[in-house]
Amino acid sequence: MTKIFTVLFFILSLSIFSQNRIKILDSENQKPISYAKLILKDKSYYKNTEENGEAALENDEEVSEIQSFGYENLKVEKFQQTYLLKPQFNEIEEVEITKPKFQKSFSVGSIKKSSMGFSALNISWMVVDLFKNEIPDEKVYIKKIKIPTQVHNTIKEATFNLIFYENINGKPSLEKTKNIVVSCKSGKHLTEIDLSKNPIPFPKDGLFIGFEWIVNEQNTYSYITTVNHPDGTKEKNVLKHGTAPSFKAYESVNSNVMANSNLDWYNIFNTKTRKTVYSISMQLELTN
Template identity: 30%
Template sequence: MYKFLFFFISFSLTAQIRGVVKDSISGEPIPYVNIWIENETIGTTSETNGSFSLDIKEEKVLVFSALGYEIKKASSKTEVILLKPKFFELNEVVISIPKKTKELEIGDSKKIHHSQLSGDKPWIYGKLFKFEEKYNETPFLKKIIFYSNSKIKNAKLKIRIYNFKDSIPNEDILYEEVIVSVKKGMQKNTVDLSKHAILFPKEGVVIGLEWMIIEENKYLFEYKDTKSKKTNSFVTYAPSLVINYTEEENSFHFSGGKWRKRSRAISNSGREWDGKIMTPAINLILTN
């Protein structure tokens, strides 16, 4: 039986605001920007032409976040949002050809039938991997493995990689946009990072999976109410992410323009996840 965890879903009478996100230098539209109402759980994603819309009652502060750009806050009344490109200072990496390639898989995540829905929010759901001395023999991130359960074909999401500082995810260390399409159904997805030559940070690394609230990911989710036995439905966005349960406090989510640590699940119902941290099913393959 499939189990789904719902983030906050609410319905209210609202007015729709529209806008477009552009590069402040080139003037080109910026697709797939993460957009949130500051300190709230309402958000969306810009489309391929940079356009976006949000259903809100009154003027709010919006937070715009995209890889390669500085985070910006602006009034919801602003129709054209200009994001300033962020220029990265890349560290020099000397790569030598090893006599024998080594690989190490870490993370011990597995495929189970418990999935996380996005609802209509562009959450970034992250998992922390702490550094261990044994990783010095395989110091590069080679592949990301994550499990998904999508109701539609070719649902898109972003891969984000952050260093870990002051107990939260910090700066991006993957400077190139990586968008993954996942197949329908329960899938094991593998993303090759070899060309990026990313060294495992000594402070730890957070792998983020970012939902994209775009038209091509939209679908109608149907479920049966256990009490009334009626079939209900609501609009949500694919893909769902497979969730594991752990004692380790290694899970974070980004919403409202801020990172937050995931708290322990408490339902007092004797469920297998009671008192555990729900974390996205992600593993890493390291190499030398």
């Protein structure tokens, strides 16, 4: 029994000492920056900080850049335990509509579902879809967004970034226009984001809206699967790690779904090479 405890303690000690913990703070108020993105040198994946602004790095992981919406990107030249990000613009007090009065309601998109969906491992990505504004002669705003989400049963609550980009000639703009951190419960749910007190303008050109996974300890889960290799062989009972949540898609006539894995935007479903294409299962509720 003593030997078993000794071995377990040794393994736990190795795990602790093989990690370097860092913290990301706001340079002006010293508050932790939740879910900041850590770009890792010579790695095909990235990590995010936890809600408390902290993250654990393995010995072979080196941060080359730190990014967070609303802050200037920070190029990292040497290892530090604490990094400070400079706000990109002065904080402006947000006006909240306490008793909004809406005259008309419209909807864009669909929450239909199929067996097709989007999920992430530790190599994360961003996925967006173009939501077109086909409402004539009306200045409209987004008051609610509905997204079917699925969170692994070992996770009580997962978070993801709901991301917004301008539509520039059928492609997402270089910079995000808005980023909302959304929480979703364990299991299958229709996650709703209520924007009625702070409605988002919906331009005539429409918006690219989608999701970006937050790769951290909170959202990570493990599962056993079978791996099919290119040579036709199968490897059973392989331990894999995923990042919650997963999202759904539905079959559509045309697809404007685009993805980005920290390089450039590309079309996921090419109508020239695929018989079946899909759209993100998401519905916008609009109002004037």
